[in-house]
Amino acid sequence: MENKSIKTTFSLGKLYCSVFGHRYRVTKKVTSHINEYQCMLCNCEVTTDDKGKLTQLTPQLKDINETLTSFHKKKNHAF
Ligand SMILES: [Zn+2]
Numbered sequence: 551m552e553n554k555s556i557k558t559t560f561s562l563g564k565l566y567c568s569v570f571g572h573r574y575r576v577t578k579k580v581t582s583h584i585n586e587y588q589c590m591l592c593n594c595e596v597t598t599d600d601k602g603k604l605t606q607l608t609p610q611l612k613d614i615n616e617t618l619t620s621f622h623k624k625k626n627h628a629f
Contacts, residue, residue: 563591563592564591566591567589567591567592567594572589572591572592572594572596573589573591574588574589574590574604575588575590577595578615580597580598580618580619581618581619581622583598583602584597584598584615584618585597585598586607587604595607597611597612
């Protein structure tokens with residue numbers, strides 16, 4: 551019974567997202583232009599791509615962002 555209600559809430563969240571759009575919050579700042587976001591309703595993750603648009607956060611993109619983060623930090627430390 552309880553399990554069923556959780557599932558219903560989850561799919562309602564997804565339905566809400568598909569109708570009204572995701573409600574993202576920033577989970578990680580990568581650079582001044584690139585952030586990682588997570589939707590508060592369906593928990594999907596996205597990131598900013600090189601064109602400034604939001605795209606699904608794949609493991610590959612996560613790797614790239616990880617590299618960018620360390621690169622960004624090193625660059626700032628040089629000064
Ligand atoms: Zn969502």
